[in-house]
Amino acid sequence: MTFINVAAEPGNECQKSQGWLGKLDVGRSLMAKFILFSAPVILLCNAFFLYLYADFRREAMQDELAVEMAALAVRTSQSLKAPLRSGDAELGRSLLGGLAGHPDVICGEVFDAGGQKLFAWPGLGCGQIQERGTAFERPIKDRRQNIGSLTIEYRQSLLEEKLFADLLYIVAALAFSGMIAVVFTSIVHWFTIGRPLGRLLSALNKTAQAGARGSVKWRSRDQLGIVIKAYNRMSETEARRKAQLRAANDELKVEIAERLQAEKSLKETQAQLIQASKMEALGTLAGGIAHEINTPIQYIGDNxxxxxxxxxxxxxxxxxxxxxxxxxxxxxxxxxxxxxxxxxxxxxxxxxxxxxxxxxxxxxxxxVGQVSQIVTAMKEFSHPRAKETGPVALNAIIERATAICRGEWRQAATLELDLEESLSDIQGLESELNQVILNLVVNASHAIADTGRTDGRIDVISRATDNGIRLEVRDNGNGIPDEVQARIFDPFFTTKEVGKGSGQGLAICHDIIFNKHGGKIYSETESGAGTRFIVELPGGAGTGDGNHATTRAA
Ligand SMILES: Nc1ncnc2c1ncn2[C@@H]1O[C@H](COP(=O)(O)OP(=O)(O)O)[C@@H](O)[C@H]1O
Ligand SMILES: [Mg+2]
Structure with missing residues (x-):
């Protein structure tokens, strides 16, 4: 017989116990609990039953004894009539001695009609014996005439002994049947609860420890059968769900890998796009650059x-x-x-x-100096830079970028640099910031050229702010029309004819400033008065002492 215990340790919630004593551990065994809690109740019930039974039995035995004594008295008084009538005391005494045949009788006495004691048993009668019992008196009549009386005294102590023996027998019978009941209950418990519960618990254990699907083989229509059936269903659903989860997980892994790959190739494409747009910008600027180089070369040749x-x-x-x-x-x-x-x-x-x-x-x-400056700037500009950020001197970049596109703005405007001298380096991507400035200055040049004015002017201003650097490219072109403003940072949006604009300049500027430097780029424009492009870059604020070196370029 085995009882199923529920252990307290986590991860080992269910264990089969070993041995009866272990099994009867009240904290762990259902059967032990059942026995412990039901045994006192059963014992109390039995004790009460015994008490009631003893009480009832005692009364019944007393009544029986009384009836027996009455019958004895009737019989004895019948036989005593003759010696009473004849006055044969010897006969009367010997007849009375017949009472000795009954173990419960203590003594007997015979009186005449006047109440005078005639003879007694044993010896001189009840007064001679110390033991007292219950007295029973019976008149002795002869032809309806009272000729005397018989008194019998009998004891009830023998009754108690008999009752005690009875009770002992009943207790033994109860104990035996109780044992049979416990054994039988244990067997029934094992077959109906213990065994299926054990299987259920070991299946649960397996599921908890190894995550394996546990199916319990048990067919019964009782509550435990229903629980096991429910568990089997649950286990099956769980297994199905796990399989689905695993499949979803695998899919997710594949998706993540694909996404990472896509992200990587997107980054590569973006880098290629930026490089391509730089080369395109160089291509667009090539005419101007050639002119810029040609002019000094011409007078160097003349000289x-x-x-x-x-x-x-x-x-x-x-x-x-x-x-x-x-x-x-x-x-x-x-x-x-x-x-x-x-x-x-x-x-x-x-x-x-x-x-x-x-x-x-x-x-x-x-x-020669000018040519060398342009050539160096071109080289710097076209060279694909490291993807790592590094210290960047923004003023130097502004000077270099404006030199490259000199050919663009020189026709349309004068360009003034108003750069804060004490500007510290910022952490950034030099070549990409170079391109931002170039794009903004080229856009400004185009905007002014479109107006056809002769007093065109571009200002490039750098300032240290509380939390970084502010760069401004200002022009006095015609401004950006309202309907265009919302779209200028969109990729491939352009208002310029093919060959002059590709619509990528500001989109790339936005990507570089916002995504790669955590900064801001926005424009303020006034129709007919011009446009300001403002770039705010975090970090690298200078001393801000207001010392501005102004370089003028014609
Ligand atoms: N300084 C400016 N003044 C007026 N319009 C501008 C200025 N800068 C940009 N724009 C407008 O924004 C559009 C997009 O600019 P951009 O992205 O550099 O592309 P692209 O210069 O090739 O057209 C331009 O076509 C132009 O209409
Ligand atoms: Mg542009």
Missing amino acids: LRFLSEGFGDLRDLIGSYETVIAKVEQTDSVAAVLAELEKQKEISDADYLFEEAAVAAQQSLDG
Whole structure:
């Protein structure tokens, strides 16, 4: 016989117990609980039953004894009639001695009609014996005439002994039947509750520990059968749900992997787009850049030609000097020689030559410097930069970007840089910030060029703010029409003709400033008066002492 226990430890909630004692652990065993709580009630009930039974039985036995004594008295008094009538005391005493045959009788006495004791048993009668009992008196009549009386005294102590023996027997019978009941109940408990509960618990245990699907084989229509059936159904549903969950999980994993891959390729595409748009911008700017390079190259060429011719003249002059020195050594007429020398100096225009050579050389150096600045800026601009952020000097970037697109704005406007000197570096992507400024300045140039005005002006301003840097590109173009304003940052939105605009400039600016630098970019515009594009970048605020270096460019 096995009882199912429920252990308290977590993760091991259900365990089969071993041994009777263990099984009868009240905290763990249903059967032990049942026995412990029902046994006192059963015992009390039995005790009450025994008490009632003893009471009832005692009364019944007393009545029986009384009846028996009455019958004995009737019989004895019948037999005593003859000795009473004859006055044969000897016979009377021997007849009375017949009472000794009854173990409950203590003594008997016979009186005559006048109440005089005639004879007694044993010996002199009841007064001789210490033990007292219940007295029973019976008149002795002969032809309806009272001729005497018989008194019998009998004891009830033997009754108690009999009653006690009866009760002992009943207690033994109850104990035996109780044991049979416990054994039988245990067997029934095992077959109807213990065994199915054990299976259910071990299935639950398996499910809890290994997450396995537990199915319990048990067919009965009682409550436990219903519980097991419900558990089987639940377990099946759970298993189905788990399988669905696993499938969904796998799908999710695949989806996440795909999404990560898509995100990666999106990032790559974005980087490629930015690079492509930079190259496109360079392509658009190429004409202007070529012009910007061509102009200094032209005057550098002119100057070099001039210097080359000038040096030819100088060579002639020096040749003349050498001739003159040789002549001075041979002739006496120094004056004539000096005159010739002076003439030669005038021919070669040496003073002019010296004056202009210095200017030409300086100009050429400036031109070379300008070309080199443009070429460096182009190189910086077109070079795909590291994706990591690093310290960026915004003012330097502004100068470089405005130099690259000089060809764009120079035709339409003057450009003024109003840069705060004490600006600290910010953490950012240099090449991408470069592109933002370039896009804004090119847009400003286009906006001014569209007006056809001759007093076009672009201001690029940098300022330190409380929590970062503020950059502003201001133009006095025609402004942005209301219906266009909401769309300017949309990818591929442009109001320009094909070849001049691709509609990507501001979309890229927004991506770079908002997504990659956590900043803001917005515009303020007034129809006919111009537009301000404001960029706010976090970090890198300068001392803000109001020292502004202004570079003017024509
Ligand atoms: N400074 C400006 N003044 C007026 N309109 C502007 C200015 N900057 C941008 N826009 C408007 O925003 C549109 C989108 O600009 P952008 O994204 O740079 O593309 P794109 O310059 O190739 O057209 C432009 O076509 C133009 O209509
Ligand atoms: Mg643009």
